[in-house]
Amino acid sequence: MTRKNRQGELDEELPFEVNFIEQAEYIDTESFAELTIDHPDEDGILRKLMGGGAKLLTGPRGCGKSTLMLKAYHKMLNSEPMQVLPVYVNFKLALKVEPLYSRGSNAPFWFKGWLTLKVIEAMLESLNEINNVKLPTDLPKKEAIDKLLFKIESNSIDGAEIEKFSIQSLQRLIDSIIAINCFNRCVLLIDDAAHAFSEKQQEDFFDFFRAVKSKSISPKAAVYPGITSHSPSFQVGHDAEPINVWVKPVGDEYEAFMLELAKRRFTGTQIELCDKNEDDMSFLAYCAFGIPRAFLGMLRAIYNAPDTYFNTDGSLAKAKVLSLSRSGKEMSHGVYSSLEAKLPSLKSYVENGEKIYRVLLDNIKEFNAGKDSVEQTVQFGIRAPLDPALEKVISFYQYAGLMMPVGEFPRGENGVFLVYEMHIGDIVTDNAIVGRRTKSVSFFLDVLRARKHQLWPRTYSAKLLEVARLDNSDFKITLPQCQLCGTERPSPEARFCPNCGARLKSSSAYENLVDQDISVLDISAAMQARIKRESQIRKVRDILTDTSREQLMKIKYIKKARTVKIVSAAEEYVS
Template sequence: MRFDDEFIFRTEDISPQELVDIFVATKTDRDNLNYIKSKSPLLLEGSRGTGKTMLLRVAEKEMDENFNSSRELAVFINFSKAIFVDAYKDIVYFRNWMFSKILFALKRKLEKKGILLSATGILGNYFGFIDKEENILLKLDDFIYALENSWSNKTFDISEKASEIFGVDLKRIGIIRDVDYFKALIEDICETCKIKRIVMLFDEACHNFIPLQQREFFTMFRDLRCPFISCKAAVYPGITSYGTFQTFHDAMVKKVERDITSSDYLEKMREIVKNQVGEDTYSIFVKNGENFNSLIYAASGNPRLLLKSLFMASEDLKSLKIGNVNSTIKNFYRTNIWNEHTKLSDIYKGHKKLIDWGRWFVENKVLQETINKNEKRKSEEKYQQTIFFTIHRDAPAVVKQSIRILEYSGIISLHTEGTKVRTEVFDRYQVNFGVVLASETKSTPVSRYREIISNLSIKLYSEYGINSPSYENIDELNSVETEVDIKHVLENLLHEPIDKLDITTFQCDTLKNVGFTTLQDILSAKEEDLQRAYGIGPKKARKIYNIAFNATIEYISG
């Protein structure tokens, strides 16, 4: 239990000790945890903040606790720094980076389990040189660091750097460039250490990979399949390039979602909040039950949206007044969430018209028809309400592409795939409930939310057929360019001033005083360099670096 009354919005900031106290499992979560721990390859799909990283971390912890009896080893691998690897110079850079990250994580996990490879000589054999086990790990770390900083070095030469670090030609180190060598190493480790299989948990696998990297990752994901390796990855709906990877044949896909109509939805979402604050703070929320509940339902099952909106509405967890709750829902779901969606067009410029059209379609067609339908039925005392709409399976490709991008942003979510409407087949979608409440003009969110949620019916929806008249101006949408010059975007972003970071004015000023004025200044520095600033110790330096890094990642990811 935490008592410092400061929400943790990202799983990356949760310590292993806090994980058990904070995690709240629904039945779907438990099912997904079982799939994560199973043998089959798995893609865990959900928009930002739905809890994919949390599930991977909890699965790892549960497998760790049972390792001695099951001999199944979970290895968590974070790929969040993928955007910093300059894959455009040569895709082999990225392949080397992926295998190096996996090896580094695997080696550390084996050590934590008390399994040392030094006596076996396995690693040395596969690296093509004789060296102590701990030296190989240090060299891997140096190599990963060099690759993650390749974006800032125009003259970076991977072969030269590898020779400098490892003392041998890169071509002799097949383990970090060839999947067959890698699988052979894993097999040898498993047989030598009596490990049944290794479950690789890839986090941020596609959130910020550029399409070129995504295709390379999924090729590796598919090729790693063998009796000794089970791959699982957190992925996002929408902008993902699978290449020759076929989601139906090459992996199971399970969605991370919380159904707002489930009987335990309110209880579970309240518990998420309760596990992060002290009793006094939580009692403030409980005493203002309707205000609290309206924020919970507005979040549409997304824990991060709930925590962020609750923090805003409660004036930093001090109160929960009805006026603040109404204005927060209006602003957060009418402005903030849409701004995040629109920001995607700055990164995926080839998608700009699709992104803009998708927003126009939802705001001007779907939301308007939804609100009109609800108001009409209410006035006729028919009571049934909706937040659903359907798109015909054979609707124009550009329409479906726009819808997928809206899923990525969390504006909408797929509710039912392939539902029959008369003789035609449609996909049923659900609009984020907060977005619906924020669009209401005749009533406030707190006074309206229960009317809708109590009478919500999946049988009531707006229907958009193959050639719906609502698909206006789709002929003007250009073909999508999937490739992105992420290096150019990254260079522009890194010149942004640190004033935009979520740090105090004092911290900002003191950092500027010692020369840290841009994001690049912070990300290019080591944490001890940041400590030159007055009042910045080791703990604050780590937090400031993470804030700068996450700000970069979130911008690139949209």
């Protein structure tokens, strides 16, 4: 039996804990095919990712964008005969370059140079995987590329060093590789694109994306709904086709998709989870709200402490299932709350958004009161057009995976309504699905499986804001504070604090994030305490700069799976 310490954290890393790694990019190549399952629309999505043209893969955090990109990459890489050069590059840490935007006017030059070098770095890795590939004589060395990337990220580079790494030179290099190997084209898979919360940085990324596209280069980028800022010259639909990969949490196909994910991850663990608990697992799948990462978090909890969750007959304890159903929505609310640190200028939108969310949840609960299970809803409609402040708030909830857009529905003279589905974990936790008897998994499933009607509570912007006791003056842009006295600066151009007279320093979102204590990360309090007790790691930057993972791996009971979880939590926080 695995021992537990006083704080409830498992001492030993369990044999199959690596099965429950949630981010696809951290799964070993050998295990990737065994642990991942087919997206309900996988064939069509992969055809678009492997084909010509520019595409934007959209969906909230954890919905499976990286998995699909890596599947497309491996499929192209292993095809016989090989006709396409696949390049997979992850821009998750693009915010590392964001401080350049607060230090000088030439930031777009450095950032686009960084993007070009990251693509070359990834291309070198791809070429290393291909047998008998012919290489051009002017192919850069990996060591040189890594050195230049480090220099840009540390702001210690001379412009002349990267002038030769322009978008045009990248295109020529790729065209040369395509020509000498008789490939049809290069498919450039850019994961975690537009991850940076700097609006200007996002716009520069889309300028790069649009410029690199050619007859021989087909860029595909994974982006988020709601928060992505496209450049003025970039038009979604014209410059790139959007592909929504967020799986709708409804129907037999959805249940089968999630149950297969659970079976894959528990294979070999000697825990019989799905066969005896199919309804419970379907219920938890709905509470994950179409986000496999949230569902995997639930599965990990069961695997780590089976004695806590199982009855003696092998069934799951119902009280524990209902408690576990909250974890999916808590993960998404954590993503939403993190926007305060990542977008400090829009702090008021994030804070007031909580009040609006509460009102919408109450509207659904009131609508469902007294109705039979087959008539209840998890959706709401807001009459178009939306108030601009409300539209921004809802976009944040889409990014976090708390609201899923359903579509536009006309209601005669009452106008057109924009319909959204609220996170089912919140609906369940808040008892917004109303029953006449004690809450049970079977009752919730009756409601969730019966969602075929077109009835939902309706509201409009002014009424919603009124009930939330908000008006447009409550939504304001907050400027950075003085580093000395904390007074908000009077204008973006201000150079001195109006209160204490101190010179105002340029504000960097990335520097502010990495300077946070590790307590902000999505890891257990016991894990945080152990890290601080047994290492010199205190801040988020300490984890990110420990590139060899030596400090983490020296800590007792922290091995591969837990190191991956800690590092991914740090990277998620700053991205």
